[in-house]
Amino acid sequence: MINIKYQTDKGKIIEGNSIELLSGKMKKELKGKVNLIITSPPFPLNNKKQYGNEKGEEYLKWFIDMAPIFSDLLTEDGSLVIEIGNAWEPERPVQSLLHLECLFGLVKHPKANLRLIQEFICYNPSKLPSPAQWVTVNRLRTVDSYTHVWWIAKNDFPKADNSKVLRPYSKSMQSLLKKQKYNAGKRPSEHNISETGFLKDNGGSIAHNFFELEQVDDNREVRLPHSVLSFSNTSSNDYYLKMCREKNIKPHPARMSGGLVNFFIEFLTDEDDLILDPFSGSNTTGYCAEKLNRNWMSFEVKEDYIEQACIRFSDPLLKSPLKKMKV
Known part of the structure; x- marks a missing residue:
């Protein structure tokens, strides 16, 4: 049985292991129907986090095994967008190659036929100093302040229109x-x-593949597409963060930037297309898709984070609130 926890007129949140569901019960239903998969999977961190993450070779195998699953889900002109951070060797001030091995394994998987269309960099100057041991304690390394965003597809010409994401x-x-x-x-x-x-x-001018989520130099004009500027992941005015503070709830620690999600939704899809996030956390993807009139489907294994998604969807700017489904 598929456990749909909440839904709106445009989408649904499903509780459970997305990889098991998408390679099993839901495979036939969704095969070739997803226009955009956009997600930030658990990062390959050395320490186990509350939101769950594998390490080392286990992580690499887990990551690469997703390639044929995602490829089967996508339409022929669909896209896969993955945000992933850097990894470091355990107890060493040496950057790991694990994220690169994940990328190579994904696009070289013999059963997936995927290719890297373009890489984007998401720079966030508000990130805490990391890795802390080598940055703030021993002071051997600089702050790791960006994440990689990989745009991947099944063919060389996925649906895309950069005129929809122009910057000023x-x-x-x-x-x-x-x-x-x-x-x-x-x-x-x-x-x-x-x-x-x-x-x-x-x-406007064509967007760059570098996103500066916060202005570093007040004397320099930052020109990001409106879709990115309209939703800052660290903004104190963010409805979700304000409500979490009011309810004394600890927000999901690894949220995707809503600006990033908005950008790729507008860049790579049309209204009423289907967008899927297999590791949705507090469901930034579903929230953005709902606002932009796209159909969406989100998966999450932790019930606490699904309940946090309800906070997002209580935003009065949304026309269709979440409805709890009967089990």
């Missing part, structure tokens, strides 16, 4: 568009700049 023009570009005039011609780099190539207003 710089002030100099806005001025150029207003003047309709600039210095054309050949540059020292040997690029030949045409006389009209930069005069069309496309509504």
Whole structure:
């Protein structure tokens, strides 16, 4: 029996081991129907965390074994987006290659036919100093302040439209568009700049594959797509975090950035597409999908985190609240 704990008009939260369910009872139902899988699986950490994580070779096997499962779920033009942090060798100030081995194993799996479309970097200057032993105690290493985001697909041309995730023009570009005039011609780099190539207003500039979740330099303008700026993972105004404080609940310790989720949903899917998160935690993915009018399905093994998802969905900005299902 599939244990659907809550659902809305657009999606559902399922309690249970997603890998077992998606390779078993739910495999036939969802095969070839998921437009986007977006998730942040438990990181390969040296210390066991409350939200659950494997270590070393166990983690590598667990991670790689997901490749054919995810490949079967995706539509032919669907995408898999995974956020993963760095790992360190146990009791050594040496960075592990485990996350890279996971990537290579995933895209080289003989039964999956996956490939890396592009890598993104998510930089968060608010991350606590890590690994603490080698950063704050022995002071041998610098702060590990970013995560990798891998965009993977079944073919070379997955559905994508970067015009839906444009970032604001710089002030100099806005001025150029207003003047309709600039210095054309050949540059020292040997690029030949045409006389009209930069005069069309496309509504913004193409997004970069680097996300700076918080502004590092107040004197420098940060230009992120609106989808990223509209939802900061560390914002004190975040509805979920405010409600957790009011209810004296400890928030999930490894939440995905809502801005990241928004970006890839808008970039890689259309309204009413199906989005799936196999390790949903407090269900940022479902929340973002609901706001952007996508169908969604989230899986979580810990009941405490499923209940935290209810906090997200009590947000008055959502049109369709979570409804508890009868067992």
